[in-house]
Amino acid sequence: MKLNKTEIQTGENKAKASRSLEEDPEFEPLKRVITESTGFNCEQYKEAHFRRRVNVRVRATNSENYAEYLRLLRKDSKEHDYLIKALTINVSEFFRNPETFRVIEKEVIPFLIKSRSDSLIRSIRIWSAGCATGEEVYSLAILLHRVLGKDLDRYRISIIGTDIDNLSLEKARKGIYRENVLKNVDISTKENYFVKRDETYQISDQLRNMVRFKRHDMISEPYTDRFDLIICRNVIIYFKKEIQEQLQLSFHQALNREGFFVIGKAETLLGTASKRFKPYNARERLYIKET
Structure with missing residues (x-):
C-alpha cells in the first residue's frame, strides 16, 4: 500500500x-x-x-x-x-496474569490461613503497591472472600492499595469499571461481586469494605507496616536499577516472617535483594522472604 x-x-x-x-x-x-x-x-x-x-x-x-x-x-x-x-503507568485489569492469581488462591492464601490457625489474633495483611485504579486490589479481595467463605469474619483482613496518582486512587475508591477490564472475570464472579449499572460494573459493598486506598510514594516514603503478601508488578521496572534494588529491599523489610512477594513477569530481583528472597514459584515471580 x-x-x-x-x-x-x-x-x-x-x-x-x-x-x-x-x-x-x-x-x-x-x-x-x-x-x-x-x-x-x-x-x-x-x-x-x-x-x-x-x-x-x-x-x-x-x-x-x-x-x-x-x-x-x-x-x-x-x-x-x-x-x-x-508519568504513571496505569494499565490494569482484574486478575491480570490469571495463572499468578491461581497460585495465590490455591497455595499462598491457604498457607497464610493455616499458619494462623493456632493464633489468638488471626490477621492477614496484603499490600498492592502501585495499585493504579484498583483492579488488583479487588481481585485479591475476591480471592480472600472466596477461600475463607463463612470464616471471613474470624480474621482481621487488611488489604491496602497505594499509588502516587490521586486520580487513579479516586477511581479505585469508586470501584466502577468498564467491561474491557473484566475479561478474566467469569460470569459467577461477576454475579457475586459486581453490580451491573448500564455499561459499567460496580464493585459490591462487601468487597469495598474489605479494602482501602492511600496515596503513597514508595521511593520517598518507606512503609513501616508489616504485611504477609506484597504485590508490586510492572511498576518499578521503569525506575533506574539502583532504585529498583532499593525498593525491593524496602519490600523485604515490610514483609512479615515467611511473607510472600510478587513482581511482574518481566522483572527480576536485583543485587542484594536477590539474596533476601527465595523462589516459591519462579515462573510466576513469586518469592518468600528469607529470615
Whole structure:
C-alpha cells in the first residue's frame, strides 16, 4: 500500500518533532520544575522512559517545545494532574496474569490461613503497591472472600492499595469499571461481586469494605507496616536499577516472617535483594522472604 503525499509529510513532521525534542536543552529545567511542582522525582526514572511520557503531554497540549510546555505547566494547575497521569503507568485489569492469581488462591492464601490457625489474633495483611485504579486490589479481595467463605469474619483482613496518582486512587475508591477490564472475570464472579449499572460494573459493598486506598510514594516514603503478601508488578521496572534494588529491599523489610512477594513477569530481583528472597514459584515471580 502506497502512502499519499499528505501522509508522508505528516510522518516526516512527526519525525522532525521527535528529533527536535530529543535535542531540546530545556528538558533539564523542565525536569526540575516537575519535581518542584508535583513532587515527582524525575531523576529516579529511566531517562528514555521518562522523556517518552513527558512527550505525550507536550504533544497533547500542542506545545512546540519544552519551554512552551513549561510555561503552560506553570500557569495551568490542571496540567499537573494530567502530567502525573501520563508519568504513571496505569494499565490494569482484574486478575491480570490469571495463572499468578491461581497460585495465590490455591497455595499462598491457604498457607497464610493455616499458619494462623493456632493464633489468638488471626490477621492477614496484603499490600498492592502501585495499585493504579484498583483492579488488583479487588481481585485479591475476591480471592480472600472466596477461600475463607463463612470464616471471613474470624480474621482481621487488611488489604491496602497505594499509588502516587490521586486520580487513579479516586477511581479505585469508586470501584466502577468498564467491561474491557473484566475479561478474566467469569460470569459467577461477576454475579457475586459486581453490580451491573448500564455499561459499567460496580464493585459490591462487601468487597469495598474489605479494602482501602492511600496515596503513597514508595521511593520517598518507606512503609513501616508489616504485611504477609506484597504485590508490586510492572511498576518499578521503569525506575533506574539502583532504585529498583532499593525498593525491593524496602519490600523485604515490610514483609512479615515467611511473607510472600510478587513482581511482574518481566522483572527480576536485583543485587542484594536477590539474596533476601527465595523462589516459591519462579515462573510466576513469586518469592518468600528469607529470615
